[in-house]
Amino acid sequence: MAMASSYSAISIAFGILLSISIAFADDISHHGSAPKSPSCDNILRLVKVKMWADGAEGDELGGLTAKFGGHLPTAAKNSQKLPAVFANPLNCCSSSSSKLSGSIALSTRGDCDFMTKAEAGQSGGAAVLLVINDGEDLLEMSCREKNVANITIPVVMITKSGGEAINKSMTTGKKEIGVSLLSHW
Numbered sequence: 241m242a243m244a245s246s247y248s249a250i251s252i253a254f255g256i257l258l259s260i261s262i263a264f265a266d267d268i269s270h271h272g273s274a275p276k277s278p279s280c281d282n283i284l285r286l287v288k289v290k291m292w293a294d295g296a297e298g299d300e301l302g303g304l305t306a307k308f309g310g311h312l313p314t315a316a317k318n319s320q321k322l323p324a325v326f327a328n329p330l331n332c333c334s335s336s337s338s339k340l341s342g343s344i345a346l347s348t349r350g351d352c353d354f355m356t357k358a359e360a361g362q363s364g365g366a367a368v369l370l371v372i373n374d375g376e377d378l379l380e381m382s383c384r385e386k387n388v389a390n391i392t393i394p395v396v397m398i399t400k401s402g403g404e405a406i407n408k409s410m411t412t413g414k415k416e417i418g419v420s421l422l423s424h425w
């Protein structure tokens with residue numbers, strides 16, 4: 241497990257990711273069964289995530305926004321570098337015992353629906369929730385059947401290898417590792 245006190249910085253920059261495959265997950269309702277509520281109408285947007293460590297620019301990752309939740313800035317000047325923190329429990333299905341306040345919280349996929357993770361992250365004060373997939377594609381994160389959550393933070397999926405890259409940067413002794421997210425179109 242990653243140390244809850246460590247962090248990682250990522251910044252999302254403009255750009256189009258053409259090599260990312262987008263798929264549907266069996267833990268997500270879609271094909272019209274998802275409620276057509278205003279809070280579940282987000283257009284899915286690819287984002288680029290750039291990692292930063294000790295002020296140095298690191299690798300870029302791809303991400304995909306959710307059908308629900310807040311929007312990321314679209315202008316690079318509005319993107320913020322924030323510390324990345326792994327939720328504890330890592331699945332973010334309940335309140336995190338690691339401090340998420342003002343962070344980009346990281347969660348694994350599974351064990352509960354995406355909105356539940358977002359609620360737990362948001363109530364912990366996270367600015368953004370990144371959900372790490374268990375594979376190399378990016379999934380549509382839709383709403384649960386009874387959509388009653390009021391999610392205002394952006395929720396973004398990244399790939400398994402993306403999560404590993406962030407974890408690696410967080411566990412290699414860098415002091416300042418942060419993340420900032422930008423939706424580029």
Ligand SMILES: *[C@@H]1O[C@H](CO)[C@@H](O)[C@H](O)[C@H]1NC(C)=O
Binds near residue numbers: 330
């Ligand atoms: C992060 O990497 C460490 C060391 O390899 C590993 O023990 C831990 O499980 C990883 N954490 C996550 C969230 O993947």
Ligand SMILES: *[C@@H]1O[C@H](CO)[C@@H](O)[C@H](O)[C@H]1NC(C)=O
Binds near residue numbers: 390392
């Ligand atoms: C949703 O949450 C935001 C921020 O906590 C709040 O300002 C807003 O009034 C809430 N909306 C609803 C419909 O509960």
